[in-house]
Amino acid sequence: MGAMDGARIVGVYSTEQGELTGRTHYDVQAEAFFGALANSAIDPREVDGLANVRAETKSAAHAPAALWAELLGHPLRYHDMPDVAGASHCASIAHAAAAITAGLCETVVVLSGGIRGTRAEIVQEMAYMHGEFDVSWGSIVPSWFAMLTRRYMHDFGVPHEAMAEVAVAARMWAAKHPQAIMKEPITIEDVLASRPIAEPLRLLDCCLVNNGAGAVVLTTAQRARSCPTTPVRVIGAGESYAMRAYTDLAPQVAGSGARLSASQALSMAGMRAEQMDVLGIYDAYTSVALMLLEDIGLGERGDGPRIVANGALRPGGRIAMNTHGGSLAWGHALAGLGHAIEVIRQLQGAAGDRQLPDARVGLSQTMGGPLSLHSTVVLARDQ
Numbered sequence: 475m476g477a478m479d480g481a482r483i484v485g486v487y488s489t490e491q492g493e494l495t496g497r498t499h500y501d502v503q504a505e506a507f508f509g510a511l512a513n514s515a516i517d518p519r520e521v522d523g524l525a526n527v528r529a530e531t532k533s534a535a536h537a538p539a540a541l542w543a544e545l546l547g548h549p550l551r552y553h554d555m556p557d558v559a560g561a562s563h564c565a566s567i568a569h570a571a572a573a574i575t576a577g578l579c580e581t582v583v584v585l586s587g588g589i590r591g592t593r594a595e596i597v598q599e600m601a602y603m604h605g606e607f608d609v610s611w612g613s614i615v616p617s618w619f620a621m622l623t624r625r626y627m628h629d630f631g632v633p634h635e636a637m638a639e640v641a642v643a644a645r646m647w648a649a650k651h652p653q654a655i656m657k658e659p660i661t662i663e664d665v666l667a668s669r670p671i672a673e674p675l676r677l678l679d680c681c682l683v684n685n686g687a688g689a690v691v692l693t694t695a696q697r698a699r700s701c702p703t704t705p706v707r708v709i710g711a712g713e714s715y716a717m718r719a720y721t722d723l724a725p726q727v728a729g730s731g732a733r734l735s736a737s738q739a740l741s742m743a744g745m746r747a748e749q750m751d752v753l754g755i756y757d758a759y760t761s762v763a764l765m766l767l768e769d770i771g772l773g774e775r776g777d778g779p780r781i782v783a784n785g786a787l788r789p790g791g792r793i794a795m796n797t798h799g800g801s802l803a804w805g806h807a808l809a810g811l812g813h814a815i816e817v818i819r820q821l822q823g824a825a826g827d828r829q830l831p832d833a834r835v836g837l838s839q840t841m842g843g844p845l846s847l848h849s850t851v852v853l854a855r856d857q
Contacts, residue, residue, distance in 0.1 A: 476742075478568065480575030482698035482705035482856060485514025485691035486815045486822075489587070491655050491805030494685040499588040502687045503527075504545075507583055510689035514701045516581060520693075523552030523573065523582030526566040526811065552579035558715060558849070559842025560756060563810035565849035567838075568711035570692045580694050586811035587687030596683050616680065616759075618844040620672035623761040625727045627674060630776030634674060637760035637778075638665035641678050641802050643787035644757065648799025650789070650828040655682055656803040665760075678802075679760040686807035688815050698856070704822040709835075710745070710852030712738025717846040730845035732769035736837070739850040740771065745835065747771035750852075752820045752830055753795040754813030754838035757802050766839055767795070770850070789828075794820075797828045810840025814851065821855040 487509030489502055511518055527538035534540075539553035554569045556562040563586060570582040590596045600615055626632055642662060648654035660678060668677035698705040714731030740746060747770045755770070757763035764778035772781050772793075786793045798804045798816040805812065817836040819825045835854045841847065 476575075478571035478575050478708045478711065480695055481571035481692050482695050482707060483567070483690060483692050483818055483853070484698050484701040484703050484705055485510040485512075485516065486689065486818050487513050488653060488688040488808065488812065488815055489686050491653050491684050491686040491807060493592065494589060497589060499590075502685065503585060503588045506587065506687035506689040507585055510583060510691045514691045514693070514703055516691060516693060516697075516701065518546055519548065520581045520697075521546060521583055522550055523570060523579035524550055525554040525570050525582055525584045526556075526562055527585050528555060552582060556849075558847040560758070560809045561713070561715070561840050561842035561847035561849045563814060563840045563849070564711070564838050564851045565713055565840075567690060567692070567814060567851050568708055568849070571708040571711075574692060574694055580697065582692045584690040584692070584811065585687070586689070586809060587685070587807040589685045593683050616672035616675055619759050619762065620675045622726060622844050623759065624674055626761060626765060629727060632764070632776060632778055634666055635662050636782055637679060637764055638662045639782045640757060640760040640763045640787060641665050643782075643785070643791070644796060644800045644802040646788050647797050647828065648803035650826070651798045651804055652826075654799040654804045655684060656799070675759055675761070681758045681801035681806040682803070684805045684807050686805050688808040688811050690811065690815060690818065703824070705856040706818050706821050707854050707856050708851055709854045710739035710741070710743030710850075712736060712742070712850045714848045717843070726845035729775050730765060730769050731848040732766050732839055732841065732845070732850070735848040735850040736770040736839060739837070739852045743835075743852040743854070745852065747837065750835055750837045751794065751833040752797060752817050752836035753793065754810075754817040754836065755795050755800075756810050756813060756839055756841040757796060757800040758806070758841070760802070762841065762845065763795075763800070765845065766841065767793075770837065770839055794830050794833075797825065797830065810838070813840070814838040817853055821853060
């Protein structure tokens with residue numbers, strides 16, 4: 475038996491995405507947690523593992539495993555929180571599958587999101603989260619990605635229009651998802667004309683800022699047989715943590731660690747990127763999505779414009795990427811877990827109006843920092 479063969483993904487859930495005023499952090503997380511369990515018809519009393527939940531403070535009083543154990547009314551045997559920012563989501567899914575296969579636990583809920591405040595409060599938090607020198611010199615999150623994007627465009631002759639195609643396609647897919655925040659169609663010209671955020675990145679090149687939560691349930695292969703949903707296997711996984719986030723930018727220009735994490739995951743699965751029926755690609759910025767498409771194996775650095783040409787990412791195109799609308803249009807509260815949830819839904823045949831014909835295998839790629847931290851999973855329908 476492989477390292478993850480004894481586990482199956484059996485449930486997913488995502489809350490409404492948006493401001494979610496009047497709701498608390500734990501209320502929204504609890505909706506996702508218990509919603510995913512209901513989706514899989516697993517009783518909360520069966521849960522003995524939790525993943526991807528950060529503590530609110532460094533105090534042991536706020537340890538998420540203990541808090542959720544009290545809420546569930548029984549001890550947990552497993553807790554995992556990879557401290558790799560946005561890259562934690564796929565890593566948590568892979569770690570949970572391995573832990574279940576090893577017999578460390580039987581049912582794990584991977585959880586993400588909650589309430590971080592109003593949009594203005596979230597923006598302020600993001601501006602101050604990277605240290606005193608970053609703040610004083612103005613190098614906040616979009617600035618780092620802007621530098622990478624400008625160098626990418628310069629070194630490889632990538633036009634802004636190619637990046638804008640990612641945003642246009644995202645809106646088209648979002649129009650098919652009832653929870654998506656931004657469903658209004660946009661054009662390439664709209665993206666290029668939107669107001670600057672950090673040149674060359676413009677408003678419509680950037681992900682949304684919102685609240686919301688989501689969850690994924692994994693259990694044993696044996697328990698999955700009695701669940702009503704189509705089980706999904708983790709058939710490949712990879713991680714790469716080579717550069718300090720927001721510090722060492724230069725190495726990522728020629729190719730990011732996603733090349734290593736995706737290569738490892740695809741090799742484990744015995745497949746190539748071209749064979750994936752659906753992709754969940756972290757799209758914090760349009761340029762990031764373009765570079766990650768290259769790095770997972772669809773091309774060399776600078777091939778992004780060729781990859782997305784002729785409406786390849788749009789509904790009906792040859793590459794089904796972020797069929798929920800991604801962070802650019804559906805919502806960013808879950809970061810990469812939202813992308814994994816959509817891949818799972820497609821493989822389960824539960825994507826509604828967005829459903830792809832006979833989707834059997836997919837890849838989800840999550841990222842932390844400006845292309846610094848990466849985790850990848852390859853998922854397959856079990857039936």
